[in-house]
Amino acid sequence: MRKLIAGNWKMNGLASSLAEIEALKGLTGKAACDIVVCPPFTLIENAAKRSKDSTVIVGAQDCHPEASGARTGDISAGMLVDAGARFVILGHSERRASHNETDAIVASKAVAAHKAGLTTIICIGETRDERDDGKAIDVVGGQLRGSMPASAASSNMAIAYEPVWAIGTGLVPTIEEIEEVHSSIRQMLEERLGDDGRLVRILYGGSVKASNAAAIFRAANVDGALVGGASLKAAEFAEIISAAA
Structure with a gap:
């Protein structure tokens, strides 16, 4: 299965940061994996222009369930596509915690994203207390x-x-x-989607960096990574991408 390496810039990046995408294009060339960079909304259109005719794909970090309307400050999936995005991250734990996003809200956003033609990266994961209590599999499964x-x-x-x-x-x-x-995730995907569940890419995210990426990518059922801070600089992100080859 072709691996997917996605970079989540979170609330980082100004116009000058687009130079990192230019650099990433030069460092990765014809990469052996799919590469997605998800900058803040303000940079999506220009990032898509900078990444044209390269292996770098541009994504977004969130979208609203509605296609349009009186939703001050929100952005729809269709708007993201119009700006040049092809992927969208949904349900990141930071949004679940600080924006009170429930599983139902994440699912409704995913429906909107799919209707607009976006590929979704749906995030799930347990807290430290939940892991220490032996609830990690149950929490992840429920999400x-x-x-x-x-x-x-x-x-x-x-x-x-x-x-x-x-x-x-x-x-x-x-x-x-x-x-x-x-x-466990693979098993649940197969139960839900049948044979197609074997083809869904399962990414690992959480302090992924150049020094640990290769070991993580060798793990069973790890089909790529969602990378945070280490994706902000092209040189380090490129090392992670190289580890997926």
């Missing part, structure tokens, strides 16, 4: 079932397992822990 819409298929969706306690902390689960969760 997956609740966040995945009826429109989901391997052609329009990837799943990103991001343990909340590993995001931005430098902490990373053991390879055995990653494999346990990814295997």
Whole structure:
């Protein structure tokens, strides 16, 4: 399965940051994996122009369930497509926590994204307390079932397992822990989607960096990564991409 490496810039990046996309194009060339960069909304259109005719695909970090309307400050999936995005991250733990996004909200956003033609990266993951209490598999399973819409298929969706306690902390689960969760996710995808569930890419996210990427990519059922801070600089992101070859 061709790996997917996605960079989530979060609330980082100004116009000058687009130079990193130019640099990434030069560093990755004809990469052996799919590369997605998800900058803030303000940079999507120009990022799409900069990445044209390259292996770098531009995505977004969120969308609203509605196609249009009186939703001050929100952005629709159709607007993202119009700006040049082809992917969208949904249900990131930071949005689940600070914007009170439920599984149902994430699923409704995914429906809108699929209707607009976007590929969704749906994020799921447990907190430290939930892992310590032995609830990681149950929590992840509940989020997956609740966040995945009826429109989901391997052609329009990837799943990103991001343990909340590993995001931005430098902490990373053991390879055995990653494999346990990814295997469970794979089983649930197959139960829901049948044979197509075997083709859905399952990404790992949470303190992924050049020094640990290769080991993570060798783990069973790890089909790529959702990368945070390490995706902001082309040189480091390119090393992670190289590790996926």
